[in-house]
Amino acid sequence: MRTIFFACLTLGVCLFATYSAHAAQLQVPATVVANTAVNIPTSGSGHATFYLIGPSHVAKRQVQLGSDIKIDPEEVKDAGRYVAILSTGDTGAFYVVASQPAALGFLDHPSRVPVAENNAISAVAFVMDKFHNIVLSPQTVTFQLTVKDAPPLVRSVTSRNGVAWTLVSSTRKEGAAHFDASLGNVKVERVVQEVANDPCNLRIKAQPTPNGVLVETDTVRDCSGNPLPDGTIVSFTAIGPDGKSTVDAPIKRGVARTVIPVQHGATISVASGVVIGNEIHVGGGGK
Amino acid sequence: MSVSWGKYALRGFAILAIVAGMVLGFVELIPNGLASPTPRVALDTSRIGPREIEDLTEHNIVRDYGLAWQSLAEARQQNRTDLIDGYFTGFAHDDLRQAIDDQKRTGLRTRYIDNGHKLEAFFYAPGGDAMELRDTAQLQMQVLDGDKVVHDENVTVQYLVLMTPGADRWYVRVLQAVPPSK
Numbered sequence: 001m002r003t004i005f006f007a008c009l010t011l012g013v014c015l016f017a018t019y020s021a022h023a024a025q026l027q028v029p030a031t032v033v034a035n036t037a038v039n040i041p042t043s044g045s046g047h048a049t050f051y052l053i054g055p056s057h058v059a060k061r062q063v064q065l066g067s068d069i070k071i072d073p074e075e076v077k078d079a080g081r082y083v084a085i086l087s088t089g090d091t092g093a094f095y096v097v098a099s100q101p102a103a104l105g106f107l108d109h110p111s112r113v114p115v116a117e118n119n120a121i122s123a124v125a126f127v128m129d130k131f132h133n134i135v136l137s138p139q140t141v142t143f144q145l146t147v148k149d150a151p152p153l154v155r156s157v158t159s160r161n162g163v164a165w166t167l168v169s170s171t172r173k174e175g176a177a178h179f180d181a182s183l184g185n186v187k188v189e190r191v192v193q194e195v196a197n198d199p200c201n202l203r204i205k206a207q208p209t210p211n212g213v214l215v216e217t218d219t220v221r222d223c224s225g226n227p228l229p230d231g232t233i234v235s236f237t238a239i240g241p242d243g244k245s246t247v248d249a250p251i252k253r254g255v256a257r258t259v260i261p262v263q264h265g266a267t268i269s270v271a272s273g274v275v276i277g278n279e280i281h282v283g284g285g286g287k
Numbered sequence: 288m289s290v291s292w293g294k295y296a297l298r299g300f301a302i303l304a305i306v307a308g309m310v311l312g313f314v315e316l317i318p319n320g321l322a323s324p325t326p327r328v329a330l331d332t333s334r335i336g337p338r339e340i341e342d343l344t345e346h347n348i349v350r351d352y353g354l355a356w357q358s359l360a361e362a363r364q365q366n367r368t369d370l371i372d373g374y375f376t377g378f379a380h381d382d383l384r385q386a387i388d389d390q391k392r393t394g395l396r397t398r399y400i401d402n403g404h405k406l407e408a409f410f411y412a413p414g415g416d417a418m419e420l421r422d423t424a425q426l427q428m429q430v431l432d433g434d435k436v437v438h439d440e441n442v443t444v445q446y447l448v449l450m451t452p453g454a455d456r457w458y459v460r461v462l463q464a465v466p467p468s469k
Contacts, residue, residue: 031466051437053397053430055464056382058389060432078382081464085430085438093442095466109414122413126449132378134447134463161447163410163419165337 026084026092034079034099034131038071042086049087054096055080079133098133104141106181106188114197115174116224119167121145121192125181127159134162139183146178147171147194170194172224196226202277204236204270209259213238213282215268216257227254232272240266326360326401328353330408330420338411340418344457348418348450351457352406356424359383360399366391376451376458383462400427402441406448415452417460422446443467 026040042048044065052059052071056078063069065088076082076096084092105126113120123143127135141164146152150171157164164181170192171177177192200223206215215236220228234256237246241264249258260268262282270277328349332340340348355374362370368384375383390396402425410419423445430438445468449461 049432049437051395051430051432053395053438054386055462056385058386058393058395058397060393060395079463079465080382081444083428083430083438083440087437091438091440093440095464097466107412107414107416109412109416124412124414124417126417134449134461136447136465161409161419161421165410165412167337167413 026086026090028084028092028094031095031097032076032082034096034129034133035073035077036099037073038076038094040069040071040084040092042066042069042090044088051085051087052082053085054078054082077131079131096133098129098135099131100129101127101135101139101183102130102186103128103132104181104183104186104188106190108179108190108192110192112193112195113170115170115194115222115226116172116197117170120170121168121179122165123168123179123181124163124165125157125159125183125188127162127164127183135159136162139164142180142182143168144180144182145171145192146180147173147175149173172226174226196228197222197224199228199232199272199275199277202234202270202272202275204268204277204280206268206280206282208282212259212261213268214257214259215270215280217251217255217270217277219254220251220256220272221254228272230254232256234270234272236260236268236270238262238266238268240264242266324401325353325357327403328356328406329404330406332408335408335411338413338415340408340411344415344418348406348408348420348457352404352420352422352448352450352459355459356399356401356404360401362387363390363397363399366396374456374459375462376453377460379449379459379462394433396431398429398431400429402426418450418457420448420450422448 028040032038042065046065047062048065050061050063050069057075079096079098082094082096107124109122125141127139129135139159141157141159143155143166144152145168153168155166157166174194174196177194179190179192181188199220203218204215206213217234228251230251232251233248234251235246235248236258238260247258247260249256265283267279267281269279330349332345351374358370358374366387368387371380371383405423406420408418408420425443427441429436444464447463447465450457451460
C-alpha cells in the first residue's frame with residue numbers, strides 16, 4: 001500500500017514538475033527590429049535542442065548550454081511573434097517589428113474616371129519595409145496627380161497603422177494622368193485614364209435629303225470642352241403625325257449623325273445618356 | 288486519534304497529487320488529428336472608415352476570417368500547404384507556406400486551439416478593395432516535435448490584418464502579430 005502511495009505521489013510530482021518547467025523563461029528581448037541578429041543567453045551545461053517558431057520561419061537545432069544561442073538576421077526578417085524553446089523546458093517569446101520603410105503598396109481606384117469629378121479618385125498606400133512588413137510608426141506619404149500641361153496636385157498624408165489614404169478630384173482635361181505615391185526614395189506610379197464627362201450643350205442641326213432629314217450634332221463635348229469618345233451613343237427621336245421613331249447613332253470623329261425619314265413633318269430631339277439637347281421642327285418632306 | 292487524522296490527511300494529499308498528475312498529464316497528451324472547428328469571431332465596426340461597411344461585407348469578413356484561421360490551424364498541424372490556398376494570399380500566404388515547409392523539414396508541427404478572435408475593423412478603403420483590422424486572438428499554442436509536446440502555452444496575441452476581396456470571399460493578405468498595445 002505504501003509503495004503504491006509513493007509511486008502515485010512520485011508520478012504526480014513528476015508530471016507537475018514537467019508541466020511547471022514550461023514556465024521557465026529564456027532571456028529574450030521584448031522586441032527586435034526585423035533582420036537583426038538575436039543572442040539568447042543560456043545556463044547549465046551539455047547540449048539541448050533549440051526550437052524557434054516564427055510566422056514564416058521554423059528552426060530546430062542542437063545548442064550548447066551555457067553559451068549564447070545565436071539567431072541569424074535572416075531568421076527574424078518577418079514581423080510577428082516568435083517563440084524560442086529549449087528542450088530543457090525554458091521558453092521565451094519576442095516580437096519582431098518592421099525596419100525602416102522601403103516599399104509602398106499602392107492601390108488607386110478607379111482606373112478610368114470622368115474629368116472634373118469631385119473626390120473621384122481614391123489612393124491608398126501601405127507602408128512596408130524591405131521585407132514587406134507593415135510599418136506601424138507614422139510616416140508621411142506624398143500623393144501626386146499629374147496631367148500634361150497642368151500643375152500637379154499634391155497631397156501629403158501621415159500614415160496610421162501602416163496605411164495612408166486620400167481622395168482627389170479628377171482634373172478638367174482628359175488623358176492619362178500619372179498618379180504617384182512616394183515616401184523618401186520610394187516611389188510607386190499608377191496611370192489613371194481621365195475621360196470626358198457627360199456631354200454639355202448638346203445641339204443638332206438638320207438638312208433635307210432625298211430620303212428624309214439628315215440630322216447631325218455639333219462636336220459633342222463635355223462641360224470642360226473635352227470631345228466625347230467615338231462610340232458614345234446619341235439618340236435622335238422624331239415625333240410627328242406618323243408616330244414616334246428613335247435612332248441611336250454612335251459618335252464618329254466627335255459628331256453623331258443619322259437620316260430620319262420624315263413624310264408629314266416632325267419634331268426631332270437629341271439626347272445622350274441623361275443629357276437632352278435642343279429640338280428642331282421640320283415640315284413635310286423634310287423642309 | 289491524532290494518528291488517524293494524520294493518515295486521512297496523507298491519503299487526501301495522495302489522491303490530490305494523483306488527480307493533479309492525471310489532469311496535467313492529460314493536457315500533455317491530447318490526441319492528434321481532430322479537425323479544428325471554425326473559431327468564434329466577433330467583429331466591431333464602430334470605428335471603421337472612411338467607407339462604411341456593407342452588411343454583406345461584414346458577414347463575409349467574419350465568415351472568411353474564421354475560415355482562414357481554421358485553415359491555418361489545420362495547415363500548421365498537418366503540415367499541409369495546400370490548406371492555406373483557400374483564404375490566404377500575397378505575403379500572408381508566402382509566409383505561412385514557408386513556415387509549413389520549415390516544419391516539414393524539421394519534423395515539427397504547431398497545434399492551435401483557437402479560443403476566439405475579437406476583430407476591430409478600422410480602415411475600409413474608399414474603393415472597397417482593402418480592409419485593415421486588428422485582431423485580439425486567444426490561442427492555446429502547442430509545438431510538437433514528432434508526437435512530443437515541447438511547448439504549450441495559452442496566449443493572447445494581437446494581429447494586424449489586411450484583407451482584400453476576391454471573387455467570392457475575402458482573403459487574408461497580411462497577418463502580422465504586433466506587440467501588445469501599451
